[in-house]
Every structure is written in C-alpha cells, then in structure tokens.
Amino acid sequence: MGSTTEDEVGLVRQAFKLTADLATPRRAIYWLDLALTTLVAWGGLGLAAGAHDPVVVAGAGLVSLLAVYRALSFIHEISHLRPRDVPGFRLGWNLLVGVPLMTPSMMYEGVHNLHHAKDRFGTARDPEYLPLGRFSPAGLAGFALLSLLAPLGVILRSGILIPLSFAVPAVRRLVKTKLSALVINPDFVREDNDNSRPDWLAQEIGCWLWCWGVAAATAAGWVPLRLVATWFVVFSLATFVNQLRTLVAHYWHNDGERMSFEEQFLDSVNVPPPALLPFLWAPVGLRYHALHHLLPRLPYHNLGKAHARLSAQLAATSPYHRVEERGLVAALGKLFGRVRLNRLPRSGAEVRQDPLA
Template identity: 50%
Template sequence: MTMQQTINPAANARATAEPAKRARIADDKDMLRAARDLTKDIAEAKASIYWTDMLLSAGLGYAALALAILTDSVPLAIAAGLASALLLYRALLFIHELSHIHRNALPGFRKAWNLLVGIPMLTPSFMYEGVHTLHHKRTQYGTIEDPEYLPLALMKPWSLPLFVLIALLAPPALVLRFGILVPLGAVFPPIRKLVWERVSALSINPDFRRRPPEGELKPRVFWQETLGMIWAWCLIGSIFAFGWKPILVALAVFSFTAVLNQLRTLVAHLWENDGEAMTVTAQYLDSVNVPPPGRIAEIWAPVGLRYHALHHLMPSMPYHSLPEAHRRLAAHLGAGSTFDGANHKGMFTLVARIARSTMRVSRDQSIK
C-alpha cells in the first residue's frame, strides 16, 4: 500500500511535525535527562498496590459477570455486564505490566495473574511477553519489525472502523485457538508452526511473525497453553451442561472488553510514522498522554496507560508511579516544552485527528 505523509501542522511544531520529518526529530536531551533524574525515588514496584488492584478488579469483575449470567432482569444484566467488562478490562491490562517488571520484582504475581485472569480470559502472559518489548526497541518502534505498530493515520479512512470492529471476533477466535488449534498443532507440526507465528501474540502488524520461544519463556508457554486448552474445552462443554446463555453472556462481555482495548490502542499513538527508525523523542511525540484534569481516561486507559507516551520514555516505571512522574516532569519542563507536546485532551479528539489524517491521505491519493 502506498501511503502519503501529510498532516496539518499545529501550534507545537515538535508535536505535529509532518510524518516525513517526525522520524528525524533530534532527541531532547533535557527531557531525557529529567525523566531519568527526577523519578529515581519512585521507580520501585509496590507489591501491595499491584496485588490489591489486580485481585479487586478480577474478583469484582467475575462477581459482576456471574450476576449478568444469573439474573433474569435485562437492565440488571446489562449493567452488571458493563461493570464486569470494565473491571475485567482493568485486570487484563496488568499483562502490560508483566511484560516490563523485573522477573523478581513481584514474587508469584505473574503466576497468580495467569491463573486468575490470563487463562480464564484466554490471554495468558506469553502472548505479550517477548512481543511487547520489541515495540520499545529503539531501532524497531514504528518499523515493519514492530508487532504493535500500523501507520493508521496514513491509511484509508475505512481502515479505522475495521481496525476497531474486528476486535469483536477476538473472544471466539481465542476459544478456537486454544480449544482446537493447539491440540491439532500438537499432532501436526505445520499447524503448530502456523499458530505460533501468526496467532500467538497480541500484535496488530499483520506482517509480524513470531519467533519460537526460548529460555524461561518456553516452559511457561507449555503450561499456559495446556491450561488454556483445558479451559477452552470447559467453555465449549459448558454449552451442553448449562445451555447457551452463560457462554454467550461471557463472550459478549469479553467482546466489549476487546473493543474497548482496541479503541485504546487506536489512540495510544498518532500512527504517523512511515516505517523509518525514530529517535526516542520522536517516539515519545508519536505516542499519547491523556493526563488530568479529565477523569474518564482512567476508565478506557487504566493501569497507567493514560500516560502511554511517558511510558515510552520510562518503560520500566511501575504504573502507580506514572501520575507522579508526569507531575514532576510537567512542572520541571513547563508548558510548550517537548514534554508537553505528547499531552492530549481525550479519546474523541485523538480519533478525530487520526480520521482527518486518513481523509487527507485518501484525498491526496485520489488527486494523484
């Protein structure tokens, strides 16, 4: 696909550089130095926060899901299903933290999360571990080798709704992957290779091919896939034991969660890079912070993901420290700085910006 690189410049030149120039933005050494020096004392993950947040989110989410399944009241079922989707969405997004925290930082947390959230939602941690870190590599972000990058702002307008709506298929696709394709792959190696390369990573780049697992990830993949397969069989078997209602309600809740996450992904970056390697500052400005005073971002981008650009500056910073890190850097660097250039008002303004870019690209291509 040929992609034109045209967006309108706005007030902050650094934040709205044309995509052709964005990759060549020089690093802002003052910002990088401040990010390192001003946050050293808040860089440690606090186990009490992680465990409490994850357990409450998962526990309340499953309770709300049970209520949505068991109640005969349609309004109550809808309300409980919505609450379940939001709570389980928050619990699920701890997978992002698992891909960054040191393996010894939170003893037992990875295993507990997989047993309580990852396996039940058929999204175990191996689907992100060893994948998401490629998105943070200095020479791979925004390139064809980045599993989590698509130049959406430079694509056709219809690509945006398709990108979001395809997430509706994620829950049944995961049941198919674990319940059918995993056991088939154990018998037929070519199927196993295809499944691993193409549908074993939470990636959005259709050209990404996952390499075979190595080291300590290899045994984790085995037990997580085995448990995922057993759970998928239980879900399929529940239809015969309890009828269609429980699994259909659960799939509806998880589909809503998947769409919400896809919307968050849509506005996590500006998606204006055309494949060229970028500096750290350019990567920061192509990423998005949605800081306070708005509060709704904490719902659609929980567990620190409302500070996604800041996260790209400090990938190992625990999620609970990102608000304080943002306050310190904003106060130190000031309004109008490079740091300020990645701050945006909210989801709707970001979607509108990306949509306008796709329409400009489409119009320019039709003229040519």
C-alpha cells in the same frame, strides 16, 4: 530520521532524575488491585448472566466489561515486571485472568518489549505499529471492529489449534510463529523457539484444558449457556474498547522509516487529568502512554505522580508538553480528521499541516 540528539538524551535524563524514587513497584498495590478487579469482573459477569431485570443485566454487564478490560490490561505491566519485582504476580494473573480469557501472558511477554526497541519502533519490524494515520476512515473503522472477533479467535486457538499443533508439526509452527503474539502488525513473525519455555507451554495447555473443560461442562448442563454467551459478549466489547484506545495511543505518523527517539516520543500520547474517563478506557496507567515510552520501567501506580512532576518542572519548550490529548472522543476525532485530510487531492502548492503543531 533515526538519529538521537543530545537534547533527546537530556529529556530522558531529566525525566529519570525527577522520577527516580518512583521506579519501585509496590507489591501490595498490584495484588490488591488485581484481586478487587477480578472479583468485580467475574462477580459482575455472573450477575449479568443470572439476572432477569434488563437494567440489572445492562448495569452488571457494563461493570464486568470495564473490570475485565482492566484485569486484562495488567498483561502490559507483566511484560515489564521482573520476577523479583512482584513475586508470583504473573502466575496469579494467569490463573485469574489469562487462562479464563485464553489470553495468557506468554502472548505478550517477549513481544511488547520489541515495540520499545528504538531501532524497531514505527518500522515494519514493530509488532505494535501500523501507519494508521495513512488508513482510510473505513480502514480505521474496520481495524476497530475486527477486535470484536477476539473471543472467536482465542476459542479457535485454544480449543482446536493448540491440541492439533501437538500432533501436526506444521500447525505447531503456525501457532508458535503467527498465533502466539498480541500484535496489530499482521506481518510480524515470532521466532519459532521464542515461546518454548516450559512455563509458557504450561500456559498454552492450561488454556486448552480450560476451553475443553468449559465446553464439556456447558454440554453437560453444569455451566449455563447464558453464562458462556455473556462471557463472549463482555470479552468482545472489552477488546473493542481496547482497540479504540489503541487508535489514540499514538499519532501513527510513520510509514516504516526508522525514527529518532524524539520522533518516537512525539508519536505517542498522554491523556492526563483533568479528564476522568481515561481511568476507565485507558486503565492500569495506559493513559500515560507517551510517558511510558519515555520511562518504560515506571510502575503503573506511579505514572500519575511522575506526570505531575514532569509537567511542573520541565521547561515549557520541552517536547514532553506536546503529546497531550483531552479524551478518547477528541483524539479519535482528530485521527479520523487527519486521515480524511490526507486522502483529499492536493495541488503541488499545498503544504500539509503538521497535526502536532
């Protein structure tokens, strides 16, 4: 494991050549998508919190959930965008989404790029990788269900730990190193000075003031408690959907060893058309996760075009054709099937089948 062959480099070169004209983000798409998504997200939230008809509440809540999830998913794009690509987008996103969800972009910037580092991917130094393929079915279920507590986590961080950290150095170190990164690897430690930029500090203070402001307005009766409760439920379910998506974003074969580039690519997953539902549960280009690992600089709105080109023009023997799944339920079924199979007792004569074969 760990070496990069000429064939692997060739795959990157072919993919880059075929998609070179798709690498420029279209600013209007980013802004229009964000504006419409946040309008639907917060409008649906308000309607769900204010309606009395259970059907309206459920329908508006579902629409808000999917829109909140889509809006939150733009944090992934922000981690790859350069400031000049879409000027002001990062600030706009934080004001419309990051602060109201108390999940500012600084919690992903400077962290997600480590997941793309070829010497980190799949190892213990990867913030977004665990050997989930070796978990038990109960462990996978627990991994997914834990995400339902995300609203509690951001409230605790923003409303208690951030203000306390400015008075207690030990709490500040804990917040900066262990509680300022969106990760799935519990052993990941962020550098102590990694999130000390003034704009990142402003994001933290913004989340603190938002949390206290909403709490005060709710206590005063200006903000209905039902609106806060609806926000909690919608945010909780949105993070749960994202955790299910995370389970099928990779095959999770590795157990800490350094991987070659092709092994890294083959551990990632695309869920392309004709499946339609990935537009909802893997929004903002996340359905093309393997393609994203191949060409991280491609903007989300061009990933579909890029996938179509690569699928049509790369040779049938290319590894690119080996990383597709049909949908969420099918991919989750395969994952749970693999972990159950891996936990069965085996004799020395048995050979484990390659799940990618």
